[in-house]
Amino acid sequence: xxxxxxxxxxxxxxxxxxxxxxxxxxxxxxxxxxxxxxxxxxxxxxxxxxxxxxxxxxxxxxxxx
Numbered sequence: 001x002x003x004x005x006x007x008x009x010x011x012x013x014x015x016x017x018x019x020x021x022x023x024x025x026x027x028x029x030x031x032x033x034x035x036x037x038x039x040x041x042x043x044x045x046x047x048x049x050x051x052x053x054x055x056x057x058x059x060x061x062x063x064x065x
Contacts, residue, residue, distance in 0.1 A: 010034045017046055020053030 001009070010031065017027040024046060032042035 006034055014046075014049070018049055018051055020051060 013022070013027055013030045013034065016022040017024070017031075022030075024043070027046050028039060028042045031037070031046060032039055035042065037045070
């Protein structure tokens, strides 16, 4: 795989993860393979990203019980 193709594929994985189209485990494996990073570094990088499909729900006394 040429460098440009590898970079494009890596960016595609990051975008897919950010948009919720792939799960963390698959993204870690694919990102690590293409970037050369180990699993721990790949996971840390990915979990540091914000995701577009995640909603934070407010925690109140009513729904906490």
